[in-house]
Amino acid sequence: MDFERHFQSELATLKAEGNYRIFAELQRKCGAFPKVRHFDASGEEEVTVWCSNDYLGMGHHPDVVSAMVDTVRECGTGAGGTRNISGNNHLHRVLEAELADLHGKESALLFTSGYVSNWAALSTLGARIPNAVILSDEKNHASMIEGIRHSRADKVIWKHNDWRDLDRKLKAVGDRPKIVAFESVYSMDGDICPMREIVEVAEAHGALTYLDEVHAVGMYGPRGGGISEERGLAHRIDLIEGTLGKAYGVMGGYVTGSTAMCDFIRSFASGFIFTTALPPAVAAAATASIRHLKASDIERRAQRDRVARLRARLDAHGIPHMPNDSHIIPVMIGDPVKCRMISDILMRDWGIYVQPINYPTVAKGTERLRITPGPLHSDADIDHLVDALATLWTQCAIAHAVA
Numbered sequence: 001m002d003f004e005r006h007f008q009s010e011l012a013t014l015k016a017e018g019n020y021r022i023f024a025e026l027q028r029k030c031g032a033f034p035k036v037r038h039f040d041a042s043g044e045e046e047v048t049v050w051c052s053n054d055y056l057g058m059g060h061h062p063d064v065v066s067a068m069v070d071t072v073r074e075c076g077t078g079a080g081g082t083r084n085i086s087g088n089n090h091l092h093r094v095l096e097a098e099l100a101d102l103h104g105k106e107s108a109l110l111f112t113s114g115y116v117s118n119w120a121a122l123s124t125l126g127a128r129i130p131n132a133v134i135l136s137d138e139k140n141h142a143s144m145i146e147g148i149r150h151s152r153a154d155k156v157i158w159k160h161n162d163w164r165d166l167d168r169k170l171k172a173v174g175d176r177p178k179i180v181a182f183e184s185v186y187s188m189d190g191d192i193c194p195m196r197e198i199v200e201v202a203e204a205h206g207a208l209t210y211l212d213e214v215h216a217v218g219m220y221g222p223r224g225g226g227i228s229e230e231r232g233l234a235h236r237i238d239l240i241e242g243t244l245g246k247a248y249g250v251m252g253g254y255v256t257g258s259t260a261m262c263d264f265i266r267s268f269a270s271g272f273i274f275t276t277a278l279p280p281a282v283a284a285a286a287t288a289s290i291r292h293l294k295a296s297d298i299e300r301r302a303q304r305d306r307v308a309r310l311r312a313r314l315d316a317h318g319i320p321h322m323p324n325d326s327h328i329i330p331v332m333i334g335d336p337v338k339c340r341m342i343s344d345i346l347m348r349d350w351g352i353y354v355q356p357i358n359y360p361t362v363a364k365g366t367e368r369l370r371i372t373p374g375p376l377h378s379d380a381d382i383d384h385l386v387d388a389l390a391t392l393w394t395q396c397a398i399a400h401a402v403a
Helices: 003-017 062-075 090-103 114-128 142-151 163-173 195-204 259-268 280-295 298-316 336-350 379-395
Strands: 025-028 035-040 043-049 107-111 133-137 154-158 178-183 208-212 239-243 253-257 329-332 368-371
Touching: 043 379, 062 280, 090 107, 090 239, 090 253, 090 280, 107 114, 107 259, 114 133, 114 142, 114 178, 114 208, 114 239, 114 253, 114 259, 133 142, 133 163, 142 178, 154 163, 163 178, 163 195, 178 195, 195 208, 253 259, 298 329, 298 379, 336 368, 336 379
Parallel strands: 133 154, 133 178, 178 208, 208 239
Antiparallel strands: 025 035, 035 043, 107 253, 239 253, 329 368
């Protein structure tokens, strides 16, 4: 086989379909977010980021930065290996205690990313619970899908956020160990699950509940515990998984649950056992971020204000955006080539960075710009973004929303 020819052919197909991903070369400057430096062939310029998952700008918060810098000076850079080889760093244990407290659980377990925590936990539960079947929401994240696939457990897909369909399929499974896997905030549409109904259906069938809160931790609830905290349901959910790389502005993933469950995953998950641990400085920074957002609601309130203002301005200009109750604003394009083109023009002519979201991340025909306003976006930033979109909507012949 001519491997190089095959690679080039597949890439050419992606480009022809408008689905080839191009990564912008950016550099954040501490204290300047959402302004960043953009590098290309013509040099460098300042642009405004509108699609970051550092939802609250905590990656630049002085307490978080100081915690990381001070810990590097004290402990050095890396963890020295896996926790099995190099031992349980004290700062890892402090962070895990903070996470367990955040979700009202007995225990927590750290991973190197949210992807790894989903993959490792679901693959371990599915593989090590005899005769288990995992019931997965049809729009679950790729990391959850890969974990379920790797477990080789039987899988049942239920309609997105449809607790009645979940109920029917749990009944059909019968008397087997059942795991219900779902998310709180879905990252592409920004919709929030009917959590109470899902939990009640799962409880009625004796199923273990597995909740991904990665786009909600830090963002919702009085202490940032996510949708499960906001709705008073955390204590009824068996396993809550989250990330440190979004609203907390650092890096890493985790699961929380009972002592026995976390120890079970620690003892059997290859994605934990054989992976180098997070650097102590990352753990210290994450702990500082979580502690701050447990006590402060300033960032969350400012973020909600920015979301409301941007939605109102988009409505005023008839720019279609998907309605939801979260912080994610999907502005619908519906064409991969136009989506890429608009993104490029926004960067080149308007100094605005928002990454196009095309297939396979979303279904064909639902291509979009995924906009995530943060507390550090000014009124002027919002006005500039909406003015740019309104201009391009006319130039690119995209349908306006019907009032």
